[in-house]
Amino acid sequence: xxxxxxxESASSASIVFGSxxxxxxxxxxxxxxxxxxxxxxxxxxxSFELRERDVPKPEQxxxxxxxxxxxxxxxxxxxxxxxxxxxxxxxxxxxxxxxxVGEVVDSESEAYEAGEFVTGNGTWADYSVLDGxxxxxxxxxxxxxxxxxxxxxxxxxxxxxxxxxxxxxTPGDTVAVSGAAGAVGSIVGQIAKLNGxxxxxxxxxxxxxxxxxxxxxxxxxxxxxxxxxxxAALDDAAPGGVDVYFDNVGGPITDAVFTRLNLDARVAxxxxxxxxxxxSVPTGPRKLPxxxxxxxxxxxxxxxxxxxxxxxxxEQLAAWVASGDIAHRESVVEGLEHAPDAFLGxxxxxxxxxxxxxxxx
Amino acid sequence: xxxxxxxESASSASIVFGSxxxxxxxxxxxxxxxxxxxxxxxxxxxSFELRERDVPKPEQxxxxxxxxxxxxxxxxxxxxxxxxxxxxxxxxxxxxxxxxVGEVVDSESEAYEAGEFVTGNGTWADYSVLDGxxxxxxxxxxxxxxxxxxxxxxxxxxxxxxxxxxxxxTPGDTVAVSGAAGAVGSIVGQIAKLNGxxxxxxxxxxxxxxxxxxxxxxxxxxxxxxxxxxxAALDDAAPGGVDVYFDNVGGPITDAVFTRLNLDARVAxxxxxxxxxxxSVPTGPRKLPxxxxxxxxxxxxxxxxxxxxxxxxxEQLAAWVASGDIAHRESVVEGLEHAPDAFLGxxxxxxxxxxxxxxxx
Numbered sequence: 001x002x003x004x005x006x007x008e009s010a011s012s013a014s015i016v017f018g019s020x021x022x023x024x025x026x027x028x029x030x031x032x033x034x035x036x037x038x039x040x041x042x043x044x045x046x047s048f049e050l051r052e053r054d055v056p057k058p059e060q061x062x063x064x065x066x067x068x069x070x071x072x073x074x075x076x077x078x079x080x081x082x083x084x085x086x087x088x089x090x091x092x093x094x095x096x097x098x099x100x101v102g103e104v105v106d107s108e109s110e111a112y113e114a115g116e117f118v119t120g121n122g123t124w125a126d127y128s129v130l131d132g133x134x135x136x137x138x139x140x141x142x143x144x145x146x147x148x149x150x151x152x153x154x155x156x157x158x159x160x161x162x163x164x165x166x167x168x169x170t171p172g173d174t175v176a177v178s179g180a181a182g183a184v185g186s187i188v189g190q191i192a193k194l195n196g197x198x199x200x201x202x203x204x205x206x207x208x209x210x211x212x213x214x215x216x217x218x219x220x221x222x223x224x225x226x227x228x229x230x231x232a233a234l235d236d237a238a239p240g241g242v243d244v245y246f247d248n249v250g251g252p253i254t255d256a257v258f259t260r261l262n263l264d265a266r267v268a269x270x271x272x273x274x275x276x277x278x279x280s281v282p283t284g285p286r287k288l289p290x291x292x293x294x295x296x297x298x299x300x301x302x303x304x305x306x307x308x309x310x311x312x313x314x315e316q317l318a319a320w321v322a323s324g325d326i327a328h329r330e331s332v333v334e335g336l337e338h339a340p341d342a343f344l345g346x347x348x349x350x351x352x353x354x355x356x357x358x359x360x361x
Numbered sequence: 362x363x364x365x366x367x368x369e370s371a372s373s374a375s376i377v378f379g380s381x382x383x384x385x386x387x388x389x390x391x392x393x394x395x396x397x398x399x400x401x402x403x404x405x406x407x408s409f410e411l412r413e414r415d416v417p418k419p420e421q422x423x424x425x426x427x428x429x430x431x432x433x434x435x436x437x438x439x440x441x442x443x444x445x446x447x448x449x450x451x452x453x454x455x456x457x458x459x460x461x462v463g464e465v466v467d468s469e470s471e472a473y474e475a476g477e478f479v480t481g482n483g484t485w486a487d488y489s490v491l492d493g494x495x496x497x498x499x500x501x502x503x504x505x506x507x508x509x510x511x512x513x514x515x516x517x518x519x520x521x522x523x524x525x526x527x528x529x530x531t532p533g534d535t536v537a538v539s540g541a542a543g544a545v546g547s548i549v550g551q552i553a554k555l556n557g558x559x560x561x562x563x564x565x566x567x568x569x570x571x572x573x574x575x576x577x578x579x580x581x582x583x584x585x586x587x588x589x590x591x592x593a594a595l596d597d598a599a600p601g602g603v604d605v606y607f608d609n610v611g612g613p614i615t616d617a618v619f620t621r622l623n624l625d626a627r628v629a630x631x632x633x634x635x636x637x638x639x640x641s642v643p644t645g646p647r648k649l650p651x652x653x654x655x656x657x658x659x660x661x662x663x664x665x666x667x668x669x670x671x672x673x674x675x676e677q678l679a680a681w682v683a684s685g686d687i688a689h690r691e692s693v694v695e696g697l698e699h700a701p702d703a704f705l706g707x708x709x710x711x712x713x714x715x716x717x718x719x720x721x722x
Contacts (some may be wrong), residue, residue, distance in 0.1 A: 086654045250649055272650045282647045288611055289633045291645070293447045293660030298659040300652030 015276040019026060030055040033096040033339055038080055042277045042347060047080065048096065048340040056129045057106070063132050067359040070124050070336075071099040071149040072343040073183075077276040086302050092097035095123040096339070101138055101148045102128070102359075112137070117149045124339045126359060142318045143169070143328070150183050150354030151317055153330035158270060158303040159246075161189035164195075166268035166301050167244040171196030174238045176257050180247030181208035183354035184270060187317075188246045190326045193217050200237045202230075202253050204349040211352060215327055230256035242267075251284070252276040259286050265296040268343065277347060294298035329353030389625040391416040393486035394700055399441055403708060405636045408441065408492050409457065409701040417490045418467070423491050424479065425467035431485050431697075432460040432510040433704040434544075438637040447663050456484040457700070458660045462499055462509045463489070463720075473498070475478040480509045485700045487720060503679045504689070511544050511715030512689035514676055519664040520548035520607075521674040525556075527629035528605040532557030535599045537618050538631060540609030542569035544715035545631060547577060548678075549607045554578050558605070561598045563591075563614050565710040572713060576688055591617035602626075611635040612645070619648050626657040638708060690714030 006098045029052045034050035076098060079090045100122035104112050109132025112118060120135030138148045138149045150156060162184070169175055175192040179185040180201025180276070189212065191201045201221040206223030212218040220237035227233045230253055232243075241262040247254050251274030261267070275282045291298065306313070322328035331351040333342035336359045346355055386573035390413045397410035419425045437459060440451045451457070461483035466475050473479060481496030483489030499509045509642025511517060523545070530536055535555040540546040541562025550560045550573065559645040562573045562582040573579040581598035588594045591614055595603075608615050613634030622628070636643045652659065667674070692712040694703035697720045707716055 247649065251649065254649065269649045269652045272647075272653065275647065275650050281654070282650070283573050284646045284647045286633075286643045287663075288608065288630045288659070289636050290616065291630045291637070291659065293635065293661070295661040295666060296647070297661075297664055298652065300649075300656040300658075302653060302656055305656060320621065326638060336633065 001120055010085065020072070028055070029053065030125055030127045031336055032123055032128075033336075035080060035090045035092050035094055037092060038217045039277075041279055043077065043080065043340075043344060045340055045344075054211055058108040058129050060108050062129050063104045063109050063112050063135065065100065065102040065118060065120075065122060065130050065135075065314060066105045066127050067100045067102040067122060067125060067128055067336075069101050069146050069149055069332075069356045069358055070122070070339060071153065072339065072346060072355050072357060073098060074271055074273045074276060074346050075156070076343065077347075079197045082202060086304075095125065097121060097123045097322050099149050099153055100128055100130075100359075101145050101153075101303075105268065107132070109133075116329050117145070119153065122278050124336065124357075126197060127335060139318075146330040146332060146354065146356045146358075147321070147328055149356050150330055151187055151321060151326060152305055152314055153354075155183035155354055156187050156317045156328075157306065157310055157313045158301070159184045159191060160264055160317060161186045161303060161306040161309070162268045162301045163191050163246055165243070165306065166299050167192075167246055167266050169195050169197045169244050172198075173241055173243035174198045174200065174262075175244040176202070176234070176238060176242045176251045177246045177248070178201045178250075178257070179203045179271065179273065179353075180212055180218065181205075181352050182248060183351075185246065185248050186212070186329070186353055187326065190320075192244070194325060198238070200234065200242075202249070208352055213327070224253055231259060234260055244268070246270060248273060251282075255285050256286075258285075258290055261290070261296045265294055267296060267298040268301045269298060270301045270348075273347065331355045333357045335359075368558060377433055389416070390414065391486055391488045393484055393698055394443060394697075396451045396455055396457060398453060402640055404438065404441065404701075404705060406701055406705075411698065416488045418460050419469040419490050422493045423468075423490050424465045424470050424473050424496065426461065426463040426481075426483060426491050426496075427466045427488050428461045428463040428481060428483060428486060428489055429478075429538075429722075430462050430507050430510055430579060430693075430717045430719055431483070431700060432514065433700065433707060433716050434459060434515070435632055435634045435637060435703065435707050435717060436459075438708075447665075452566075456486065458482060458484045460493075460510050460514055461489055461508050461720075462514075468493070470494075478506070480514065485697065485718075487697060491586075504682055507691040507693060507715065507717045507719075508682070508689055508715050511691055512548055512682060512687060513675055514715075516544035516663055516676045517678045517689075518667065518671055519547050519662070520545045520552060521678060522664060522667040522670070523629045523631050523662045524549045524552050524605070524607055525605055526667065527660050528553075528607055528627050530556050530558050530605050533559075534604035534607040535559045535561065535601055535623075536607065536608070537561045537563070537595070537599060537603045538607045539563045539611075539614045539618070540632065540634065540711050541573055541579065541582060542566075543609060544712075546607065546609050547573070547690070547714055548687065550579050551577055551606070551681075555681070559599070561595065561603075562608070569713055572690070585614055593622060595621055607627070607631060609634060612643075614647050616648075619646075619651055622651070622655045622657045624655055626655055628657060628659040629662045630659060631662045634708065692716045694718045696720075 013300040037321040101119040117138040120130040181203040209221040212221040248271040250272035462480040478499040479496040481491040542564040570582040573582040609632040611633035
């Protein structure tokens with residue numbers, strides 16, 4: 001038993017070694033992060049614990065994957081709570097889990113064999129057993145491995161369906177995006193541009209703003225850390241108001257956008273990262289009175305609802321990446337041992353584009 | 362110049378009498394309520410002033426109507442503010458206006474002649490000039506005159522389109538309605554019952570609750586004045602949660618309903634009467650985080666958007682009234698001079714069903 005925050009107790013750790021030597025070029029033991037305790041407010045390092053276990057063996061239909069990159073995502077904060085939501089809560093002691101991409105090193109699935117690269121739902125670990133039915137093969141020719149956790153993974157699909165199916169942009173619309181330099185927001189803005197929209201992003205640094213406007217083609221971007229009055233900044237950036245708002249953040253940015261929604265505006269509520277660490281129900285300006293005047297439509301968004309069309313979305317996103325119509329960027333934290341740092345960095349806005357952790361080369 | 366709140370100054374009032382005697386069986390002067398000053402917070406009597414003027418003459422295309430009943434509606438509070446919204450603000454000195462029903466006494470419209478009963482947008486007055494193109498004939502065989510301002514008027518159409526087009530109920534859904542004993546809510550609940558839904562209403566007195574459950578067929582109703590915990594009351598009344606919420610009220614009732622929305626719930630935001638007298642932006646629990654888990658759809662509703670289908674709705678509502686499938690009730694305040702009392706009573710919850718003012722027999 002060993003954790004980053006508890007290194008001094010490592011000498012007394014009960015490390016379990018594999019009982020059978022593995023013939024593969026593998027570590028003998030598997031490191032895996034588990035939920036050590038439920039955080040109150042902002043998670044800290046002692047919320048996580050890195051355990052060593054035997055490398056697991058795949059059972060019938062499963063594949064064992066040597067993880068190359070793992071994904072950290074804001075929604076995982078919800079799973080650390082002891083309350084039901086769209087994703088089941090983790091129990092204390094459960095492995096931290098999420099999207100991974102890696103190489104099959106042992107397979108009990110007829111669909112995959114060792115040496116293939118796949119992505120699917122695994123754990124924050126060196127090796128992870130994945131359900132063969134739920135993984136998909138990764139084409140490294142389309143994009144490097146980390147992109148399969150971003151633009152070609154769940155964040156890309158979230159942007160695709162959230163903008164097109166919930167936001168329903170039409171050419172000439174003004175689309176506002178919060179968390180615009182994040183994994184989802186950066187793709188949302190580019191898809192909106194491809195649909196003939198004017199796009200305004202909110203992001204938290206000058207570097208992010210420059211990336212959005214110079215590299216991704218956003219019409220305007222607002223560094224919310226550098227302005228006091230979000231509404232005035234938005235008035236400058238989008239003098240005609242907002243037709244579609246793709247919200248990843250919530251809080252005061254969202255409050256400012258809501259007062260600038262146009263008639264029949266659509267709001268896709270994808271994330272509310274400003275509130276994920278709140279321990280009581282957050283309060284703010286009531287928004288329902290504003291909806292009557294605008295007849296705006298506000299809808300929650302969860303990408304899993306679009307599962308039957310995932311392949312279609314990924315194919316389109318891959319085509320846009322191949323043609324250069326969509327640029328993407330990943331922020332990489334090196335080493336499984338730093339996975340919690342990468343996760344906590346999401347709430348500090350450390351990432352530009354998709355945050356991943358490189359577990360192995 | 363004379364106002365209810367300023368009766369002692371009546372002796373010095375500058376009453377203007379009609380200069381030409383009218384041949385009709387009419388008053389020589391016309392009393393008309395105007396906006397005397399913009400209220401701060403809850404309107405009081407000094408917000409209104411009853412003026413006497415000449416009886417107006419219809420111009421080409423217009424009809425002069427002797428008002429029998431006038432409608433007071435919560436949305437009128439918004440027009441008393443000096444801010445743009447879905448209904449243009451009144452200027453100080455403008456007549457109070459809204460739906461009226463009455464008898465044509467003089468016509469410059471080819472479509473109507475004296476003696477016909479019509480409804481349309483008029484003023485709080487004894488006589489009001491209406492645009493002949495915008496009025497509709499009233500069939501007194503279908504229902505008595507006041508009902509044409511309620512179930513067969515704008516409130517009925519609001520209920521019809523708001524529930525069916527925005528709420529999109531399906532059989533078996535649980536529909537919650539706030540302001541359930543009001544002009545709109547009472548019709549919403551009955552249309553929901555006709556569509557095979559379970560219906561729960563919030564209302565503000567035992568008498569209203571009894572009307573909803575005993576006469577209108579609501580499955581349950583909650584007297585919010587008699588319970589402290591709206592959420593617990595709703596858990597009892599709707600243990601399976603809420604699929605459609607038709608909101609006329611806002612505030613804590615709405616907060617309780619939002620935490621009990623089911624997956625893919627629909628919320629039609631029709632009114633927010635709890636907030637119409639607020640002078641600053643009201644605050645409350647943020648609701649967007651809840652929308653992600655439920656993927657609920659929240660949409661503002663304004664009946665005017667459905668104008669091309671008004672006739673269809675009124676025809677259906679009239680059929681339901683004729684068949685007895687929909688019951689309706691009007692609260693009548695007697696006398697034009699008490700129109701402001703009737704209006705203010707809306708915010709105190711004085712009305713059961715549609716609040717109207719009887720101006721003449």
